[in-house]
Amino acid sequence: MLISPPARHHGVLGLHFAFTDEQEDIRAAVREFCQKEFEPELARELDRREEFPWELYRRACKLGFIGIHFPEEYGGAGYGYVEAAIVAEEMCRADSTLGTALILSDIGCDVIMHFGTEEQKEHYLSLVAGGKGLSAIALTEPARGSHLSARLDTRAVREGDGWTINGVKTLITNAPIASFYITLCQTDVQVEPPYRGQTLFIVDAGTPGLEASQIRDKMGIRASPTGEVSYSDVHVSKEALVGQLNRGFYHALAFLDESRVEIAAQALGIAEGALDRALRYAREREAFGRKLIEIQAISHKLAEMATKIEATRLVVYKAAWLLDQGR
Ligand SMILES: Cc1cc2nc3c(=O)[nH]c(=O)nc-3n(C[C@H](O)[C@H](O)[C@H](O)COP(=O)(O)OP(=O)(O)OC[C@H]3O[C@@H](n4cnc5c(N)ncnc54)[C@H](O)[C@@H]3O)c2cc1C
Structure with a gap:
């Protein structure tokens, strides 16, 4: 019996180690943007002053590079993680401090994209991709970094129609300049294992009781701010909850992946x-x-x-x- 030869059609039967023309166009566009906008003097100055490149962020948003993987209806470009990786690779190749600051301007938004309500997606994803404000995701605590599955010190307790949050988060990218902080809280302090009692809430900057400060003198990538966030009787409405109650740890793991x-x-x-x-x-x-x-x-x-x-x-x-x- 004769075995017919496999079709030599790329990507159907065989491996296809090449980007599409569209992906190459995205790479070329990002490279051109960086060559034009990432001036070495500006990079050195912002890194020295530990300042976020606001102007570049707004321009990168206009070109669709920030939130490139958000759906178009929420201000994104509707691409995927390969295209997001192309943007990250090119920007950081051009300059580590400016590139890192820009690619992390939408940090944590994946949680909203996958688990958020329609209202949360419309408001927060459009805000970040539209150049109007940065996101932040606050998981790490002073007493635990890698060990998120332990009982968190940051607690959210039901109060009236909403929740009251108390605690401290540290090493948070975009603190203190983010417009909102997606915060992982312990909502059930009895449950075993403790990670089955954690929930994510969006806390808007300016909410009474929320304070954020910048950690200074990092060793590098200083145009991307990192800070500490503290919550002192911070009240949020029930609409601030992202995803499912007590499933925050799993949502956070999906974001980390x-x-x-x-x-x-x-x-x-x-x-x-x-x-x-x-x-x-x-x-x-x-x-x-x-x-x-x-x-x-x-x-x-x-x-x-x-x-x-x-x-x-x-x-x-x-x-x-x-x-x-x-x-
Ligand atoms: C620039 C920067 C930005 C950051 N941005 C954010 C942010 O936006 N949001 C946020 O929530 N966090 C953020 N982080 C925190 C980051 O996620 C934590 O640093 C990380 O989770 C590790 O925690 P840790 O630094 O406390 O180290 P630790 O947890 O104390 O770990 C110290 C060392 O021990 C090792 N280790 C830990 N546990 C084990 C184990 N069980 N077995 C073997 N080895 C182990 C670790 O690999 C590491 O080498 C940021 C950190 C940095 C440096």
């Missing part, structure tokens, strides 16, 4: 940016009568960097692609 891919794309871009700069320097600089790149020990190092970056790239885009497949 997605954000880890974006953070990996950020690291990939920063590594590529470092290689670009090292290569440029090695080609320019002369020592001992020849260019650095002609010294074998140096070119070995650069080749090793390029190899590790390529391996990282494959893993990052595979993970983004899997997310887009719903896996």
